[in-house]
Amino acid sequence: MTKEKDALMVLSGGMDSTTMLYDHADSIALAVTFHYGSNHNEREAVCARYHCERLGIELIEIDLAFMGxxxxxxxxxxxxxxxxxxxxxxxxxxxxxxxxxxxxxxxxAGLAESRGLQAVMLANHAGDHSIYPDCRPGFVTTMGAAIAAGTYEHIELRAPYTGMTKGEIASRGKALGIDYSKTYSCYKGAEKHCGRCATCVERREALAEAGITDNTPYED
Structure with a gap:
């Protein structure tokens, strides 16, 4: 029996969300990328488009330029x-x-309910928790309750990577055959990853931990 595609996924085009896109492709009916003005936003979006096209998953891009x-x-x-x-x-x-x-x-959540979907997916992970308050387990639990309470169909928030490290996520991606050279991480947003910012350092460590050859072009 074919599994019903009942979820919308927030997709950046970075390593974690791209892994989740492949990992849960059988349940993802729609992905959404937000343009909010970050340095690396547009380079990530290129990767999000590539992987959605490859998997045949519809991608919507939404402008949140007011944040920038x-x-x-x-x-x-x-x-x-x-x-x-x-x-x-x-x-x-x-x-x-x-x-x-x-x-x-x-x-x-509003988009998911408008499309008749049952869930929203987020690719936060354990390495984010110490720095980013809106990636922590408490936030996920509380936001999930708010989404469920605030929608007629009680939309579910799914965040299956919350307790995983980035290295563990990369290992899952290796098993799925994901080409991580088609993802973008660097917070500086240049054509080449800088190799020095936290996301570049974390990316290198995760790929090494997973035993993946790192084909990312770095400045350093």
């Missing part, structure tokens, strides 16, 4: 504003876009 105009975050202020180092460093808090996932999930 009005919110405060190094991620919205150009490459020079991005600190370098690992996520564990306190300076990476500068890259938080306030309540980004909350805003995106609210839009996604």
């Amino acid at each position: 105009r009005h919110f405060s975050s190094a991620l919205l202020n150009g490459a020079d504003a991005i600190p370098e180092g690992h996520y564990a460093d306190s300076n990476m808090k500068a890259t938080v876009v306030p309540f980004r996932n909350g805003i995106m999930l609210a839009v996604a």
Whole structure:
């Protein structure tokens, strides 16, 4: 029996959401990419389009440009504003876009209900928790309850990677045969990954942990 495709997924085009797209392709009816003005937004979107086309999953792109105009975050202020180092460093808090996932999930929930879908999917993971409040288990639980309470069909929030590390996600992607060179991570947003910002460092570590040859073009 063919599994019903009942979910909408928030897809950036980075490693984690791309892995989830393949991992749960049999249940994803629709993906949505948000343009909110981050340095790397447009390069991620190219990757999101590529993978949705490859899997035959419809992709909708939604403009949230007001976030880039009005919110405060190094991620919205150009490459020079991005600190370098690992996520564990306190300076990476500068890259938080306030309540980004909350805003995106609210839009996604309305879109899912409008399309008659039963769930929204988010690819947050354990490595995000210390820095990003809207990636933590408590947020997922509470936001999930709000989405269910605020929709007639009690839309479900699914976040199956919440307890996984990025290395574990990459290992799953390796088993799925995902080409990670067709994903984008760097917070600086240049053609080549810088190799120095937290997302580049984390990307390199995750691919190495999973035993994946890293074909990402890095500046350093």
